[in-house]
Amino acid sequence: MEILQSNKGGSKLCYEGYIYTRHALRKTKQWWKCTLKSSLGCRGNLSTDLQHENPIPSQPHNHAPDDTSIQLAKVRSNMKQKALSTHNAPSQIFAECLSYTSHTVKAMLPAEDNCKRSIRRHRPILPSPSTLSELTIPSDFSTTVDEDPQPFLFYDNCTDSNSRVVAFATDDNLRLLAAADTIFMDGTFDTAPPLFKQIFTIRITCSNSHITVVYGLLLVL
Structure with a gap:
């Protein structure tokens, strides 16, 4: 039992x-x-x-026992528990839980993207920090949500809370930035999150479209 x-x-x-x-x-x-x-x-x-x-x-039951359904329920429960107790990325939790799962049970699971969305929904809401020295960015928010997650937290001078700068960019975006002929930069103040004063973005022209390749949160103006 x-x-x-x-x-x-x-x-x-x-x-x-x-x-x-x-x-x-x-x-x-x-x-x-x-x-x-x-x-x-x-x-x-x-x-x-x-x-x-x-x-x-x-x-009595009107149907036969089903051990496979029990194993499926265990896998989904384990995913939820890991979502609640760790800061591991959803892709890592999904891989860990499937590492000891039979092929039969794997075939019964929802699609990987659906499982990862479920893991994110079960994540506890992080408390809002009152100071920048309390702001830490867990691994779940430091990578992209693709099937093959990429690092997304590009820079964080977390040791300097008086002039904190947090920048987000993928390696692919940085390669596009390095190859760009024209670069656009913009700062937005009204939508900056609490504790920061500015959202700073770097945009480039790529295939006749403008795309944002770097997002920055700045404390200094």
Whole structure:
């Protein structure tokens, strides 16, 4: 028997090839119903004590046990837990969780991009720093969100909070910048995030279009 955390923050109980969600809580017992009650009309249920032990099945299921679905639920639960407990990039969490997953379970997972979006949704919202010395940029916000993530945090003089400068650019964008014949620079003040005074951008002309290749957050004007 194993307890997993559901996407909605509740608990799922896995037992003998079936998955249950908690249905009712009494003084000394918890009642659990089959997760396929709505889709298959399954009335299978069981009870446990308050410590999630001593399972006692009450009603039989109308379908066969499915260990693969349990393994799938475990993988998705692990992704959520890693999203909550680490600052690893979604692509890294996805790869770690799939490293010990069977091909059958991998085939049942949503597309990789969907899994990574789910990981980002489960990330706790970082508290807003009150000073620049408190501002740290975790790895999840330092890379792009492509299938092959690239470094995006190009520069951060984090040791100098009196003149903090944070710049974002990919290696590909820097190569485009180095090859550009014409460069445009612009500073915006009204939309600068708290603690900074200016958003500074560098743009170039590429294939008859103007693209931004560097974003900077500046404290000094």
